[in-house]
Amino acid sequence: MTKYQSITGTRDVLPEEQPYWRFIEKKIYEITSLFGYQRVDPPIFEETRLFIRSVGETTDIVEKEMYTFVDKGDTSLTLRPEFTAGFIRLYLQNGMHMLPKPVKLFSMGPIFRFERPQAGRFRQHTQFNVEAFGEQDSAMDVEVMSIAWQLYAELGFRGLRFQLNSTGCPQCRPAYIETLKAYYHTRLQEICSDCKRRLDRNALRLLDCKSPGCQPVIAAAPVISQHLCSSCDDHFHHLTGYLDRLGRPYEINHKLVRGLDYYSKTVFEVWVQGIGSQNAMCGGGRYDGLIEQLGGEPTPGIGFGSGIERIILSMKEQGLQPEPLPEPRVLVIYFGAKAKARAMDLVFTLRNEKIPALMSFGEKSFKAQMRDANRMHAACVLILGDSEVEQGVISIKDLRQGEQIQVTEAEMVNRVKNLIR
RNA sequence: GUGGGUGUAGCUCAGCUGGCUAGAGCACCAGGUUGUGGCCCUGGUGGCCGCGGGUUCGAAUCCCGUCACUCACCCCA
Incomplete structure (x- = not known):
């Protein structure tokens, strides 16, 4: 607690x-x-x-x-x-x-x-x-x-x-209220204690009393639209x-x-x-x-x-749905310190292009990072591991189709833009 | 202000008439694949059982009080 x-x-x-x-x-x-x-x-x-x-x-x-x-x-x-x-x-x-x-x-x-x-x-x-x-x-x-x-x-x-x-x-209104009060005075026996109090303080409120006993009195009360x-x-x-x-x-x-x-x-x-x-x-x-x-x-x-x-x-x-809010579309995942530095560069590059992008933190396993991507409903992940760093490329996995390609950094933004639609 | 219902894990709840170390599902973490998500399997983290008092050999369970939540009255959006 x-x-x-x-x-x-x-x-x-x-x-x-x-x-x-x-x-x-x-x-x-x-x-x-x-x-x-x-x-x-x-x-x-x-x-x-x-x-x-x-x-x-x-x-x-x-x-x-x-x-x-x-x-x-x-x-x-x-x-x-x-x-x-x-x-x-x-x-x-x-x-x-x-x-x-x-x-x-x-x-x-x-x-x-x-x-x-x-x-x-x-x-x-x-x-x-x-x-x-x-x-x-x-x-x-x-x-x-x-x-x-x-x-x-x-x-x-x-x-x-x-x-x-x-x-x-x-x-x-004052004349109507007087009419209403006069009417209520003729039926004082029938109304609830709250209504007796309202009669002097706030007579209009007599009309929306919920007490069952007062309902017949209300039903026969003078109506303001006629006054x-x-x-x-x-x-x-x-x-x-x-x-x-x-x-x-x-x-x-x-x-x-x-x-x-x-x-x-x-x-x-x-x-x-x-x-x-x-x-x-x-x-x-x-x-x-x-x-x-x-x-x-x-x-x-x-x-x-x-x-x-x-x-x-x-x-x-009534089951009326609001429009959904936009979610981050891209997760950048990495393996190793070198890749992590590049991942930070990439995620900022993506955001400069107004692409909602996140990166992993810490030393999570590959599997855990992939799970994160799935949970945040990412459209794709950018993968930076040892081999990508060596070859100077980026792997992009389309999470909806399950397909994976390798691209250069120059191609990356356009590829991602196509995938997150 | 008045009346009813409910308080057990982050969430939804099970724990019968009191009995050994308090459970499930979901969620979370890890492993099953030393670089690949969803599904599945295995394991794990996590509870002063709202709080205080009482009864009892023994209380999540019974009693009293209290607080909170909730629904309704009143009133209002």
Whole structure:
């Protein structure tokens, strides 16, 4: 047993899993570029008050899930539990609000939340995050949602569907919440203790309670889509109209309310199988009041976060293969000190030609060196023994065909290039 | 925070109701070919049986505690 182990809820990404990461990153770069989004990288920690202000004081994230600590300068800092707050801070601090709108940004990196780990849920996970600032048109919502959709589709996922809802805006949501509360007060006897608590603190969350006893109450609860103001209602109708036109399947889910307070109007998720009991591969929505709340001019915004670990889990579950990473194609093996010196020259010559090449180390037997070549899936080996050194030649063995030839050093690079295709 | 499951070799696991030096497969190393891989054969390295305590003549095995992992609830990506 090793003495040290990784922290609960964190994981090591080993070489076997790297192809998934590289494949997903590659797709992210392709797609964001296609949609005209630019990468930014906010720091991993920020002042605690930024997150409290943006995420919301009464959310689970702020109440019990943040990694918060005081630094040596007595400042309370927090490892980012989400991306959006840092994006907005970055946007305002760097004068990006002066850029032509919309300002379209993305990032990728670790997110920290103190939760009990389970399948598809970690204390440190990696998010791909997209945000668009300064545009309230629902076509903007469609564009942002489409980025997530296209990413999953290009990774090979089929049968995707959006979960969609509108959470209203400051014009209409308060009245809806009052209606909802009034309704719940008539059925207080039937609901669980958690819901009694939610009723005062965060009434929207009543709708996604999983307790069996609460389900009949939820089913008969007033639905927000029937309480939207005309602005929100229009926005939502345009959005669903665009989605219909694009042929993107969606379900309107009245229970979809997000765990962060800042959302307004559109909220959405993309659901997929194979991430344990979690079903959301990404979650996001519109937050038209948040930038102003954090000290900027009134500016609409919309974005989403997608958990890379969940994507990979689900890819494995569905048998979706990433592109393989390139492997070293050539091993240079040798026998004796003289040959070893020449082997070093050769391996560097090959690398200068951009041919992935390795050499053996130490005094391994011929057989062991050949085994190494086989194990690393080399296309060929270059052999330097006493006879090759004497004759000034190099033996090249094609490991796939099993054929072996002798060439001069001048011919070597071209011969190898042919073999490693 | 709550509940279930599991901790034995690098990995996957077997060790029944407690009994001699704790096993297998894979992987790794070496040999079978003093210069030729994959397949095969032979041998080898590698374990305070998660940790601590208890019961017992005797504990990987039973009991208690603890830690970790894992799944689920909560919540979320």
